[in-house]
Amino acid sequence: MQDTEALSAMLSRHAPREGVWPTALPRLWIIRLDAPGGELAHAVQPASLCLISQGAKEVRLGEERYVYDAARFMVFTTDLPVSGRVTEATPERPYLCLRLDFDPEEVAELVARSGPPRAPAASGAPVATVAPVASTGNAEGDDLGRGLFVSAVTAEMRDASARLMRLLDHPEDQAALAAMAMRELVYRVLRSEQGERLAQVARADSQTQRVHRAIRWLKAHYAQPLRIESLAKEAHMSASSLHHHFRALTSMSPLQYQKQLRLQEARRLLIAEGLEVARAGHAVGYESPSQFSREYSRLYGAPPSRDAAKRRDTPASRFTA
Numbered sequence: 028m029q030d031t032e033a034l035s036a037m038l039s040r041h042a043p044r045e046g047v048w049p050t051a052l053p054r055l056w057i058i059r060l061d062a063p064g065g066e067l068a069h070a071v072q073p074a075s076l077c078l079i080s081q082g083a084k085e086v087r088l089g090e091e092r093y094v095y096d097a098a099r100f101m102v103f104t105t106d107l108p109v110s111g112r113v114t115e116a117t118p119e120r121p122y123l124c125l126r127l128d129f130d131p132e133e134v135a136e137l138v139a140r141s142g143p144p145r146a147p148a149a150s151g152a153p154v155a156t157v158a159p160v161a162s163t164g165n166a167e168g169d170d171l172g173r174g175l176f177v178s179a180v181t182a183e184m185r186d187a188s189a190r191l192m193r194l195l196d197h198p199e200d201q202a203a204l205a206a207m208a209m210r211e212l213v214y215r216v217l218r219s220e221q222g223e224r225l226a227q228v229a230r231a232d233s234q235t236q237r238v239h240r241a242i243r244w245l246k247a248h249y250a251q252p253l254r255i256e257s258l259a260k261e262a263h264m265s266a267s268s269l270h271h272h273f274r275a276l277t278s279m280s281p282l283q284y285q286k287q288l289r290l291q292e293a294r295r296l297l298i299a300e301g302l303e304v305a306r307a308g309h310a311v312g313y314e315s316p317s318q319f320s321r322e323y324s325r326l327y328g329a330p331p332s333r334d335a336a337k338r339r340d341t342p343a344s345r346f347t348a
Contacts, residue, residue, distance in 0.1 A: 030185045031097050035080040037192040038123040050195055052205050054128040061121045064112030069291055071108050075128045076216055077101045078180065078188055082122030083115035088175060089278035095177045100184065102216055104225050105174040105239055106246060107277060108287035125188055127212055135229035137214050144222035174276045176221045187211040234272045237262045241269060241281060249288040250312035255281065290326050297335035304331045
């Protein structure tokens with residue numbers, strides 16, 4: 028408990044107000060919220076480790092609901108369009124989260140050096156840490172499950188996190204020690220009960236790695252028309268295999284994934300850049316304004332113009348995933 032409180036104090040000092048705070052260390056972020064969220068926030072979450080020191084949060088991937096807090100960490104093994112909200116936070120005890128974005132080359136090196144991770148948890152929901160809304164979280168025939176998981180925080184992870192945060196107060200030590208502290212955190216994830224899910228990302232020509240190729244292509248070309256045969260060729264898979272493994276990892280089809288990317292970018296254009304609805308829809312690949320409005324309303328619960336007007340009056344930190 029003292030370790031958690033000490034980590035919270037350091038996180039709070041480096042994130043004095045609500046928001047997503049970059050740090051002096053590459054790939055390391057601090058997220059703070061002073062009150063629970065209302066509506067679900069939508070974002071594409073990068074491949075990363077999220078470790079809460081105070082408060083709690085729920086994350087939804089499709090119809091699946093994952094809950095984590097100071098006793099459990101969350102890992103995204105790939106970039107996933109998710110929604111989420113903080114469920115426990117007060118001004119006196121704000122929600123505080125450390126996020127470390129993964130470097131695929133670092134993960135691969137650690138896998139090569141440390142040997143096979145522990146076997147993944149039994150097929151189904153990850154060890155009493157996921158409460159499914161309408162799905163168990165694993166596709167038939169997929170042993171590794173989703174591209175995110177929740178698992179128990181260890182004392183070693185807290186210690187590595189605290190040492191990493193202390194380096195923010197000692198810039199002279201960062202060049203020599205920061206990389207080692209980051210590597211240790213990633214190593215602890217790989218040695219966790221579900222570390223094999225992260226290790227799959229580093230294995231050349233694994234099905235997970237092939238789906239990652241498809242995801243990278245979709246992120247770079249989301250506004251273009253999607254042809255499954257071309258995407259499957261990019262991933263070095265058959266179309267049927269791509270559909271199966273893509274859904275197993277992300278809980279959605281490639282087309283649904285593309286739609287999430289399009290709508291989230293359109294929302295950003297509407298709110299942050301003030302684009303007109305028709306221009307925002309066209310910019311992300313919609314040829315039909317009516318189709319754009321329908322799909323936007325289905326995801327966000329309101330037409331684009333009304334939703335954008337409401338969000339412009341709300342602090343941006345409320346809508347970070």
